[in-house]
Amino acid sequence: MSDLYPYLGALLVLGTMAATWAARLGHASRHQAPTATVFTAHEPGTRWLACHATRCAHMTTRHRPTADGAWTCTGCGTTTGGEA
Numbered sequence: 386m387s388d389l390y391p392y393l394g395a396l397l398v399l400g401t402m403a404a405t406w407a408a409r410l411g412h413a414s415r416h417q418a419p420t421a422t423v424f425t426a427h428e429p430g431t432r433w434l435a436c437h438a439t440r441c442a443h444m445t446t447r448h449r450p451t452a453d454g455a456w457t458c459t460g461c462g463t464t465t466g467g468e469a
């Protein structure tokens with residue numbers, strides 16, 4: 386009986402591989418469902434500027450103009466000059 390242990394182990398490994406492969410196939414087919422692309426309108430007057438605040442991490446975010454000519458980041462609320 387002990388001679389069969391390596392074969393039983395191999396069968397267990399192959400069975401596990403087959404099960405994970407089938408699960409992966411099912412997972413992949415679910416992800417192929419078409420998804421609608423969502424378009425959003427820009428706020429009028431906003432500009433894409435680099436925000437150097439820690440929260441935005443120097444990424445380019447939308448900025449709203451302020452009354453005194455500066456720009457307020459829509460991501461974190463930091464106000465910077467227009468040349469940023």
Ligand SMILES: [Zn+2]
Binds near residue numbers: 437462
């Ligand atoms: Zn920001």
